[in-house]
Amino acid sequence: xxxxxxxxxxxxxxxxxxxxxxxxxxxxxxxxxxxxxxxxxxxxxxxxxxxxxxxxxxxxxxxxxxxxxxxxxxxxxxxxxxxxxxxxxxxxxxxxxxxxxxxxxxxxxxxxxxxxxxxxxxxxxxxxxxxxxxxxxxxxxxxxxxxxxxxxxxxxxxxxxxxxxxxxxxxxxxxxxxxxxxxxxxxxxxxxxxxxxxxxxxxxxxxxxxxxxxxxxxxxxxxxx
Amino acid sequence: xxxxxxxxxxxxxxxxxxxxxxxxxxxxxxxxxxxxxxxxxxxxxxxxxxxxxxxxxxxxxxxxxxxxxxxxxxxxxxxxxxxxxxxxxxxxxxxxxxxxxxxxxxxxxxxxxxxxxxxxx
Numbered sequence: 533x534x535x536x537x538x539x540x541x542x543x544x545x546x547x548x549x550x551x552x553x554x555x556x557x558x559x560x561x562x563x564x565x566x567x568x569x570x571x572x573x574x575x576x577x578x579x580x581x582x583x584x585x586x587x588x589x590x591x592x593x594x595x596x597x598x599x600x601x602x603x604x605x606x607x608x609x610x611x612x613x614x615x616x617x618x619x620x621x622x623x624x625x626x627x628x629x630x631x632x633x634x635x636x637x638x639x640x641x642x643x644x645x646x647x648x649x650x651x652x653x654x655x656x657x658x659x660x661x662x663x664x665x666x667x668x669x670x671x672x673x674x675x676x677x678x679x680x681x682x683x684x685x686x687x688x689x690x691x692x693x694x695x696x697x698x699x700x701x702x703x704x705x706x707x708x709x710x711x712x713x714x715x716x717x718x719x720x721x722x723x724x725x726x727x728x729x730x731x732x733x734x735x736x737x738x739x740x741x742x743x744x745x746x747x748x749x750x751x752x753x754x755x756x757x
Numbered sequence: 758x759x760x761x762x763x764x765x766x767x768x769x770x771x772x773x774x775x776x777x778x779x780x781x782x783x784x785x786x787x788x789x790x791x792x793x794x795x796x797x798x799x800x801x802x803x804x805x806x807x808x809x810x811x812x813x814x815x816x817x818x819x820x821x822x823x824x825x826x827x828x829x830x831x832x833x834x835x836x837x838x839x840x841x842x843x844x845x846x847x848x849x850x851x852x853x854x855x856x857x858x859x860x861x862x863x864x865x866x867x868x869x870x871x872x873x874x875x876x877x878x
Contacts, residue, residue, distance in 0.1 A: 533843065533845060533874060533875070533876050533877065534874065534875050534877070535872060535873065535874055536866065536873045536874055536875040537872075537873050542873040543873075543875075544866050545864050545866055545875045545877075546864060547863045547864050555863060555877075557864055557875075557877070565761070568877050574761075575761045583875075586845060586874055587845075588843050588844060588845045588876075589843070589844045589845075590841055590842070590843060590844075590856070591841070591842055591844050591853075592838060592839050592840065592841060592842070593836045593837065593838055593839070593840045593841075593842050593853065593855070594838035594839065596831075596842050596844045596851075596853050597831045597838075599851070600831060600844070600846070600851030600853075601831055601832065602830070602831065602851070603830075603831045603844075603850075603851035603852060603853060604828040604829065604830060604831065604850075604851070604852050604853070605828060605829050605830075605831060605834040605836065605842070605852070605853045605854075605855065606826055606827075606828060606852070606853065606854045606855060606858055606859075606865065607826075607827040607828055607829045607834070608855075608858055609823055609858070609862070683839075685839070685841070
């Protein structure tokens with residue numbers, strides 16, 4: 533997800549091509565070609581520019597609705613909604629990948645959560661995150677924490693420090709707490725205790741297939757625990 | 758970069774070829790035998806097809822863009838609670854884009870709380 537204003541001009545994007553299961557998009561205003569995964573303009577009048585990323589979550593509808601009861605949901609298109617497929621992911625999962633990375637310990641279609649901080653990339657296998665949440669780690673010098681929501685499907689990551697002090701979250705039963713005794717929720721905010729009312733800064737994560745993440749992040753490490 | 762250069766010059770080049778094909782057809786038709794006429798005709802069809810296709814991006818028809826996204830309130834929308842959505846929040850505005858729809862349309866241009874964004878999947 534990206535902000536689509538460049539040099540004060542709002543661009544309108546259309547899908548223009550597929551490159552190894554990532555896509556290229558073209559803006560109607562300048563005809564420039566942009567890469568979906570990086571937000572970079574590859575070819576055309578705006579070549580070299582990069583779109584500003586927007587942090588977004590992948591949540592279950594139930595989790596989102598609970599957090600944003602006044603929110604709005606994209607309505608299905610009248611013309612096309614009969615064509616939406618529920619089994620899109622399993623079907624795509626059967627497609628061969630053109631790139632494989634043997635020896636990495638991960639299969640091409642393994643799902644990972646990718647985090648990039650200060651130029652350093654790390655991939656967190658989804659199974660591991662679901663099993664071990666909260667996961668505290670350090671990427672590119674930043675302390676981070678990955679959280680799975682109460683529904684065991686929604687995912688978020690945060691910079692786990694407040695006012696230059698690290699915050700380490702751990703689970704006791706169903707509760708998320710830290711060493712100060714504060715309780716934390718899935719929004720990254722302390723709901724009780726000394727840090728009540730304070731929130732951690734949310735950071736971007738990309739839920740992706742391993743082969744795709746590795747293809748665009750050549751030096752990525754893999755979280756293994 | 759070669760592929761991009763070809764794309765950029767294709768419209769001009771294919772029109773030139775089309776004009777050449779038309780000219781060849783017109784000048785050679787009368788004296789051409791049946792086989793030659795068939796070949797000229799096929800050449801013209803091929804040149805026309807290339808000229809047309811170089812101006813259209815097939816991917817842009819294949820994946821249907823959502824021209825003007827409409828929205829429903831969280832309370833009214835009929836969505837399975839376990840369906841995954843991509844969610845964004847700007848200020849007090851929260852928006853969710855069901856993955857099922859995004860997997861079909863791939864690109865949605867939207868404006869949330871005055872900020873133009875593009876949602877991609």
